[in-house]
Every structure is written in structure tokens, then in C-alpha cells.
Amino acid sequence: MIPPRVLTVAGSDSGGGAGIQADLKTMLALGVHGMSVITAVTAQNSLGVQGAWELPVAAVVAQYRSVVDDIGVQAVKTGMLASAELVEAVAELIAGTGVPAVVDPVGVSKHGDPLLAASALDSVRTRLLPAATVATPNLDEVAQLTGLRVESEDGMREAATAVLAYGPKWVLIKGGHLPSPGEAGRDGGRGTGAGAGARAVDLLTDGTEEHWLRAPRHSNRHTHGTGCTLASAIAAELAKGRSVPEAAAAAKSYVTGAIAAGFALGAGIGPVDHAWALRGPGGAG
Amino acid sequence: MIPPRVLTVAGSDSGGGAGIQADLKTMLALGVHGMSVITAVTAQNSLGVQGAWELPVAAVVAQYRSVVDDIGVQAVKTGMLASAELVEAVAELIAGTGVPAVVDPVGVSKHGDPLLAASALDSVRTRLLPAATVATPNLDEVAQLTGLRVESEDGMREAATAVLAYGPKWVLIKGGHLPSPGEAGRDGGRGTGAGAGARAVDLLTDGTEEHWLRAPRHSNRHTHGTGCTLASAIAAELAKGRSVPEAAAAAKSYVTGAIAAGFALGAGIGPVDHAWALRGPGGAG
Numbered sequence: 001m002i003p004p005r006v007l008t009v010a011g012s013d014s015g016g017g018a019g020i021q022a023d024l025k026t027m028l029a030l031g032v033h034g035m036s037v038i039t040a041v042t043a044q045n046s047l048g049v050q051g052a053w054e055l056p057v058a059a060v061v062a063q064y065r066s067v068v069d070d071i072g073v074q075a076v077k078t079g080m081l082a083s084a085e086l087v088e089a090v091a092e093l094i095a096g097t098g099v100p101a102v103v104d105p106v107g108v109s110k111h112g113d114p115l116l117a118a119s120a121l122d123s124v125r126t127r128l129l130p131a132a133t134v135a136t137p138n139l140d141e142v143a144q145l146t147g148l149r150v151e152s153e154d155g156m157r158e159a160a161t162a163v164l165a166y167g168p169k170w171v172l173i174k175g176g177h178l179p180s181p182g183e184a185g186r187d188g189g190r191g192t193g194a195g196a197g198a199r200a201v202d203l204l205t206d207g208t209e210e211h212w213l214r215a216p217r218h219s220n221r222h223t224h225g226t227g228c229t230l231a232s233a234i235a236a237e238l239a240k241g242r243s244v245p246e247a248a249a250a251a252k253s254y255v256t257g258a259i260a261a262g263f264a265l266g267a268g269i270g271p272v273d274h275a276w277a278l279r280g281p282g283g284a285g
Numbered sequence: 286m287i288p289p290r291v292l293t294v295a296g297s298d299s300g301g302g303a304g305i306q307a308d309l310k311t312m313l314a315l316g317v318h319g320m321s322v323i324t325a326v327t328a329q330n331s332l333g334v335q336g337a338w339e340l341p342v343a344a345v346v347a348q349y350r351s352v353v354d355d356i357g358v359q360a361v362k363t364g365m366l367a368s369a370e371l372v373e374a375v376a377e378l379i380a381g382t383g384v385p386a387v388v389d390p391v392g393v394s395k396h397g398d399p400l401l402a403a404s405a406l407d408s409v410r411t412r413l414l415p416a417a418t419v420a421t422p423n424l425d426e427v428a429q430l431t432g433l434r435v436e437s438e439d440g441m442r443e444a445a446t447a448v449l450a451y452g453p454k455w456v457l458i459k460g461g462h463l464p465s466p467g468e469a470g471r472d473g474g475r476g477t478g479a480g481a482g483a484r485a486v487d488l489l490t491d492g493t494e495e496h497w498l499r500a501p502r503h504s505n506r507h508t509h510g511t512g513c514t515l516a517s518a519i520a521a522e523l524a525k526g527r528s529v530p531e532a533a534a535a536a537k538s539y540v541t542g543a544i545a546a547g548f549a550l551g552a553g554i555g556p557v558d559h560a561w562a563l564r565g566p567g568g569a570g
Contacts, residue, residue: 001548002548002549002550003548003560005550012297012321012323014320014322014323014348014349014351015320015351015352015356016309016318016319016320016321021309021319021320021321024301024306024309024310025309025310025313025319028310028313028314028560028563029313029563033301033556034301034306034310035299035301035306036297036299036301036306037299038297038299038323038326041323041326041344041348042348043344043347043348043350043351044351045351045352045354045355045356046355046356047355050347050350050351051344051347051348051351053340053341053344055326055338056338059326059328059336059338062328062335062336063299063326063327063328063336064299065335066299066300066328066329066330066335066336067299067300067301067330070300070330070331070332070551070552070553071330071550071551072551263286263287263288264287265287265290265356266355266356266357267355268355271318275288275313275316278313278314278563
């Protein structure tokens with residue numbers, strides 16, 4: 001009767017497509033009880049981030065303790081952490097919780113707005129990544145964290161090794177920005193590019209096992225929230241007791257459907273559709 | 286293909302059962318795109334509110350403008366507004382937006398923690414209520430706003446007249462705290478009480494039409510988020526183009542199912558279940 005509980009520690013996206021909004025929607029769609037620690041509030045829409053207000057470290061710690069000490073959690077997911085102080089506080093909190101932690105090392109928004117201070121990068125490398133069960137960088141974040149520019153599937157393997165050296169148990173390198181064979185590079189943001197017959201390829205590995213997750217790459221520019229959604233879906237599946245490879249495969253399938261159903265909102269990039277899997281005969285949407 | 290868009294302007298409940306979390310979950314379950322302006326962040330769980338951090342008025346205005354000016358909205362819902370300054374700023378924003386606005390005049394949490402400064406009550410009466418398409422006070426909020434102590438269904442009619450005098454187009458007086466005939470008064474919070482064969486009775490009126498909404502009152506103490514959920518559901522149904530009486534009836538039906546499915550979380554009062562309507566054969570939960 002009581003669903004598994006999953007906590008996101010992330011920023012708020014007023015437009016509802018990314019951040020804790022994407023996380024909570026994903027969790028509802030996947031049948032777990034979503035909870036949230038807000039690290040920063042952004043004024044944001046389809047065109048970019050118009051403003052951001054960080055919460056004090058004490059507010060982040062208080063939210064976390066309120067949730068974990070009374071309600072309890074089966075998995076945690078982290079997203080936008082804004083500053084070195086918040087990264088370090090959150091790393092300590094999740095390291096002390098003893099449940100699977102999915103770390104999405106968010107660096108910039110889909111529009112290139114910075115969501116993490118440059119001074120926080122070293123704290124991500126040395127404090128946050130070691131506390132992660134799974135880290136989910138895209139290729140821009142791989143470059144930011146390791147200095148490696150990935151341009152091929154072999155490069156993804158090399159990137160995985162470099163990220164694993166910081167201490168996460170597993171890494172999921174999201175190759176969505178990787179040009180398909182014969183396709184010119186494009187789509188500089190956090191989105192998944194499109195191309196006729198193209199495949200979105202991710203690599204999940206713990207340094208021993210290697211799982212290549214391949215899905216059709218949809219011709220849809222409305223991909224706002226893709227990264228938050230994937231990481232939350234992994235956390236939701238881990239909270240249900242699935243293994244990391246099972247959870248990543250299920251999450252990839254959910255996010256692929258959400259991208260395919262992504263819709264236009266506003267003048268810029270619209271969101272993925274978190275409700276896509278609910279629209280069967282029993283759905284209320 | 287593009288769902289109606291609904292904006293909640295409210296506080297954040299880290300435990301995920303009330304506030305913008307309840308609002309966004311309700312909106313996903315009812316097939317609209319949920320967006321949120323955060324007015325305050327609370328550290329909160331099943332036992333109460335352990336801390337609260339208000340956002341600056343400028344941050345609330347910026348979030349609102351980012352959403353409304355680019356993405357647009359078909360309905361707005363307001364919840365916890367914390368201070369007189371925020372009440373007045375939000376009243377001005379919704380009055381200028383020209384879409385239906387559902388105002389849940391949140392005064393205290395289910396545990397009695399204050400979520401609105403006493404000094405803000407007059408701003409609610411004179412600025413916020415006049416901008417409301419529907420106001421949804423419970424009996425404690427009726428007492429706070431009008432001084433009337435409702436103890437019968439006739440009293441609800443009198444309360445409705447008193448609230449309508451402040452200027453909302455419609456008022457939904459939530460009689461969930463009203464003792465059933467022969468039942469002693471209890472359940473002092475924002476929850477819906479329980480009693481064998483008891484009915485939860487709400488009165489919707491614009492001063493001309495009168496709609497009594499009756500539903501079974503479930504023996505379930507896990508009702509955290511009931512008020513947020515009802516107001517959000519009304520806003521979602523208004524955004525789909527329904528009339529106020531149709532939207533209120535649909536929302537009452539949704540929240541009644543959510544209360545029936547409410548579950549224990551933590552040591553205190555658990556949440557209503559926002560996913561209850563999704564668990565048909567097509568649901569992903």
C-alpha cells in the first residue's frame with residue numbers, strides 16, 4: 001500500500017519542465033512517492049533562466065533532515081546544487097543516508113545558463129561523486145569534470161574511466177550529444193539531438209560490466225528536462241529494488257517515450273512529456 | 286497535443302504531500318502541464334513544519350513573469366503566501382493575468398503551524414479575495430477571515446455570504462470539519478474528519494446558484510495535502526474549459542479518491558494519494 005519514497009535535492013524550475021518539477025512528475029508517473037529538498041529557486045521558461053535565488057545551507061540541511069529522519073527514503077537524486085558550500089553539504093548528507101544516490105552533475109542549463117559556480121567543480125569531483133551510486137553526466141559535463149572531449153563511442157569508454165576515478169560506483173555517460181556516424185555535430189545544450197535514423201547512445205559501467213543503452217533519437221527539439229527526468233527515473237527504479245543496470249534500462253525507456261512526446265511551450269524549447277506513460281486506457285489525463 | 290497549462294503560486298513542502306508538490310502531482314494526474322511560483326520553502330514532514338524560508342517579493346514576481354509572459358497559463362491557483370507583501374504582490378499579478386484564479390486562503394498547516402502572518406489577513410480580505418474566481422476556505426479559515434464559527438449547514442450558507450462580500454466570484458466553503466449529525470466535533474486541523482457513515486459536505490455558491498457537494502467521509506487520518514489538492518484540481522479543470530460548478534464537482538471526486546487512498550508516511554499524518562486515479566490498466570504505477 002505504501003509506495004517507495006524518493007527524494008530529489010535540486011533546483012526549482014518555474015516552467016515545470018526541469019528541476020524538482022520534472023523529478024516529482026517522473027516519480028508520480030513511475031509509482032513512487034516523490035519528495036524534494038530545494039537548493040535554489042529559478043525564474044525560468046522556454047527561453048532560459050531569468051533569475052536564481054539560492055537557499056541557505058541551513059535550509060537545505062533542515063529540509064533534508066525533516067524528510068529523511070521522519071519519512072525515510074529508499075533512494076536520493078541530486079541535481080542543481082549551485083555553490084561549493086551546497087555541494088559539500090549535500091555530499092555529506094547523502095553519504096550518511098545509506099541508500100542509493102543518483103548524482104546528475106548539472107553544470108549549465110539547456111540554454112547555457114550556469115547552474116553551478118565554477119568554484120564548485122572541485123567539490124563535485126572530490127566530495128559529491130564519491131558519494132554517488134550512479135553519476136549521470138552528459139558530454140558537456142564530462143568535459144567540465146574531466147577535460148575530455150568525447151567524439152566517439154570509444155571516447156565514451158575513456159570518459160567513463162575518468163569519471164569512475166572520482167569514486168562513483170557506476171557512471172552513465174549520456175552520449176545524446178554525440179554525432180551519429182555521418183552526422184555533423186550540433187545541439188550544444190543538454191538536449192538530445194535529432195537525426196534521421198540516429199540513435200541516442202548511453203554507456204553505463206562500473207568499470208567491470210559495460211552496458212550500452214541505445215534508443216531511437218527523436219526529431220524533437222522539445223527536450224527540456226531530459227537529464228533531470230532520466231536521473232529521477234533511475235532513482236525511482238532503484239527505490240523499487242531494481243539493480244543499477246535494470247533501473248538504467250527502465251529509465252532510458254521512460255525518458256525516450258517522454259522525449260518522443262515532448263511538446264512546444266513558449267517561444268523556445270518545450271518540455272518532455274512526463275505523462276506519456278499514463279495515457280493508456282486507465283490513465284486520467 | 287499541448288496540454289492546458291496551470292500555475293500554482295504557493296509554498297514548498299519538502300515531504301511532498303502538500304504545497305506545490307501536491308499541486309504539481311494533482312496537475313499531472315489530471316492531464317495538465319503544471320508550473321510553479323515558489324513563495325516560501327518549508328522543512329516539513331508528517332509531524333509538522335520545522336522551518337520556513339520566504340522568497341523575496343522580487344523572486345516571486347520574476348518567477349511569475351517568466352511563466353506567464355513566455356509560456357502562458359489557462360488557470361492559476363494560490364496557496365501559502367506567508368506575508369502581507371507577498372499576498373499583495375500575488376493579488377496584483379493574478380488580477381492582471383485575466384484567467385481563472387483559485388485562491389486557497391491557507392492560514393495554518395494541518396498541525397497548526399502558521400503559514401500566513403496575522404498582519405497579512407487584511408490583505409487577503411481586501412486584495413487577494415477580490416481577484417479570485419473561486420476561494421476555497423475551510424471552516425478554520427472562514428473563522429479567521431470572517432469571525433464566523435460554522436457549526437451547521439445553515440452556518441455554511443451564512444459563511445459563504447460573508448466571504449463573497451470580500452469579492453470572489455465564487456466561494457467553496459469546505460465543511461470537512463463540520464461534525465455530522467449526532468457526531469461530536471473533532472479533527473481541528475485542515476483534514477477531513479472521519480465518522481461511520483459520515484459525509485464530507487462542501488458548499489459552492491456565487492450568491493445566486495447553490496451547489497452542495499457531498500462525498501463519503503473516509504476513516505483515514507492520512508489527509509495531508511487535501512486542501513492544496515482540491516484547489517489545484519479545480520484549477521486544472523477550469524484550465525480545460527469547464528465551468529466552476531463542473532470543475533468543483535470533478536475536483537471533489539478526485540480529492541475524495543485521493544483521501545480514500547491516503548497512506549501512512551512517517552510518525553504523523555500521511556499524504557493523500559495523488560496517483561490513485563492512475564492505477565488502472567494503463568497506469569505506469
